[in-house]
Amino acid sequence: MISGEKQRQLELRLKKLGVFEEDLTEKFVTGSGHGGQKINKTSSRVYLKHEPTGLEVQCQAGRSQSFNRHQARVLLCEHLEERNQRDKLEKQRLRAKERYRKRRRSKSQKRRIQADKTLRSVKKQRRRRVGEEN
DSSP, X not given: OOOHHHHHHHHHHHHHHTOOGGGEEEEEEOOOSTTTHHXXXXXXXXXXXXXXXXXXXXXXXXXXXXXXXXXXXXXXXXXXXXXXXXXXXXHHHHHHHHHHHXXXXXXXXXXXXXHHHHHHHHHHHHHSOTTOOO
């Protein structure tokens, strides 16, 4: 059995992530693996699908259906938090990339670029045929 405090913490976590019970599709499936006849007869495995994100979670951590329901929601929270963190880092990376792209160049850097352009144009002029003018 799950304590009331753990249940409240989970509810707060779900609320913080914007997950509502109406958004979840929950199924109970017969388990698999070790346990023999008992595991094959009871539907203790929990399958959760969060409709807005399409995220699917299955949990068969324990023998109790209520424990597995709780654990499935915990797993769902972990996956959503990981996804949110990944999205946040990607946005930060893109902002930093854009900031780097838009930065102003220093005077020495501008001089080096101009010198390279001049050198390239001299090389190209030397490649022309003899006697050929503009």
